[in-house]
Amino acid sequence: MKIAEAFDQLAGPDADVEFVAYDGSKGGRLGSDVRLEVKSPKAIAALLGAPGQLGLARAYVTGDLEVTGDLYTAFDRLAQAAVREISWQEKARLARRFAPFLLQKPPPPPEEARVNGGRHSRRRDAQAISHHYDVSNRFYEWVLGPTMAYTCAVFESEDATLEQAQVEKFDLVCRKLQLEPGMRVLDVGCGWGGFALHAAANYGVEVIAVTLSEQQARWGQRAVSEAGLDRLVDIRHSDYRAVRESGFDRIASIGLTEHIGKANYPAYFGFLHSKLVDGGRLLNHCITRTDPSQRTLTRNGFINRYVFPDGELVHVGVLIDAMERQRLEVQHEENLRLHYARTLGFWLDNLQQRWDEAVQEVGLRKARVWRLYLAASKWGFARNRIQLHQVLATRTGGDGDDGMPLRLQLDRSAVTPVSGVPGQAQRDGSSS
Numbered sequence: 001m002k003i004a005e006a007f008d009q010l011a012g013p014d015a016d017v018e019f020v021a022y023d024g025s026k027g028g029r030l031g032s033d034v035r036l037e038v039k040s041p042k043a044i045a046a047l048l049g050a051p052g053q054l055g056l057a058r059a060y061v062t063g064d065l066e067v068t069g070d071l072y073t074a075f076d077r078l079a080q081a082a083v084r085e086i087s088w089q090e091k092a093r094l095a096r097r098f099a100p101f102l103l104q105k106p107p108p109p110p111e112e113a114r115v116n117g118g119r120h121s122r123r124r125d126a127q128a129i130s131h132h133y134d135v136s137n138r139f140y141e142w143v144l145g146p147t148m149a150y151t152c153a154v155f156e157s158e159d160a161t162l163e164q165a166q167v168e169k170f171d172l173v174c175r176k177l178q179l180e181p182g183m184r185v186l187d188v189g190c191g192w193g194g195f196a197l198h199a200a201a202n203y204g205v206e207v208i209a210v211t212l213s214e215q216q217a218r219w220g221q222r223a224v225s226e227a228g229l230d231r232l233v234d235i236r237h238s239d240y241r242a243v244r245e246s247g248f249d250r251i252a253s254i255g256l257t258e259h260i261g262k263a264n265y266p267a268y269f270g271f272l273h274s275k276l277v278d279g280g281r282l283l284n285h286c287i288t289r290t291d292p293s294q295r296t297l298t299r300n301g302f303i304n305r306y307v308f309p310d311g312e313l314v315h316v317g318v319l320i321d322a323m324e325r326q327r328l329e330v331q332h333e334e335n336l337r338l339h340y341a342r343t344l345g346f347w348l349d350n351l352q353q354r355w356d357e358a359v360q361e362v363g364l365r366k367a368r369v370w371r372l373y374l375a376a377s378k379w380g381f382a383r384n385r386i387q388l389h390q391v392l393a394t395r396t397g398g399d400g401d402d403g404m405p406l407r408l409q410l411d412r413s414a415v416t417p418v419s420g421v422p423g424q425a426q427r428d429g430s431s432s
């Protein structure tokens with residue numbers, strides 16, 4: 001049996017993907033705008049040694065499996081082919097043909113994460129965050145754009161740019177939190193400090209912002225200094241659990257909960273509750289699973305091994321339940337799933353446009369990890385496999401006072417910009 005015959009059996013006759021193998025065989029739809037090429041026996045060994053997405057990722061990262069054409073389109077077409085059922089006779093024939101490759105199982109590429117210690121201990125969390133975020137600030141500048149925002153943007157219109165949408169995301173969080181001059185804000189998992197800078201410059205609040213990434217902290221501290229916001233923004237290279245201050249009026253948790261772990265939700269949301277004043281607000285911005293029956297952790301998945309070690313996603317209902325159990329009263333919830341698909345599309349385009357420079361900066365294999373990760377994530381959000389939810393909650397007082405207006409006002413017209421703050425940015429889509 002030629003390798004292409006196996007592909008045709010697994011993918012079916014309608015798969016709009018051209019398949020080419022090192023043994024000279026061809027299959028699929030010849031002439032398709034998407035081409036899958038198995039370049040060496042190592043690819044087969046990787047696929048058999050770790051069936052599913054991990055084996056595919058290993059073969060792609062090492063270059064033994066190549067995709068020509070749009071990677072997102074390839075994901076979509078192959079995912080449709082993957083649901084095809086084959087008979088047990090066909091499975092047995094495939095097993096006999098490719099069994100020898102199991103003896104050639106290659107070791108995992110060095111790009112896979114190596115983290116040690118107890119899961120979600122401070123030491124291990126620091127290793128996991130460093131694996132992904134301490135890549136290269138220059139690389140992130142190319143992919144993310146000038147706002148250096150590495151979370152879902154919010155597009156007010158079809159023609160909004162990525163930069164405009166990221167500033168709108170920052171401002172939407174500010175409006176949901178109803179920031180006012182003089183408020184004290186805690187920003188946990190602050191990244192490069194984009195939200196903290198925007199909130200201080202446009203709303204006159206004081207922000208303590210923390211990140212476990214040393215490179216992020218350095219970049220953010222420099223940005224704060226250049227914006228003249230040193231008296232308002234304090235960016236720290238620190239675990240959020242090391243924050244000793246309390247009595248915050250508002251807390252922003254944008255893209256951190258994914259790293260916490262479901263078992264640690266009680267401690268996490270309990271900690272945030274303890275840091276708020278009565279009537280204070282928490283905005284939690286988090287990727288979630290669409291299917292509530294899915295497992296929270298896929299330890300052998302591509303994302304967990306290559307991108308976010310120890311990352312865990314839950315259904316939004318689990319997240320809300322965990323918040324409520326720590327006496328955080330949920331006031332508002334919004335799903336921004338399609339906004340994230342669009343955001344990832346921009347990031348993927350940015351990477352493609354700077355591909356040669358990115359390869360020189362981080363190496364070919366790391367760049368391929370990122371191309372695969374961005375395309376796969378875009379597909380996941382676009383096809384509703386994963387979602388992005390913003391959940392607004394309050395530390396409601398014992399007398400039932402939640403500090404909220406009768407209706408949450410999110411319109412920009414309800415917000416009065418502060419004046420006289422160094423580094424103030426306009427909330428019309430310009431960079432913060």
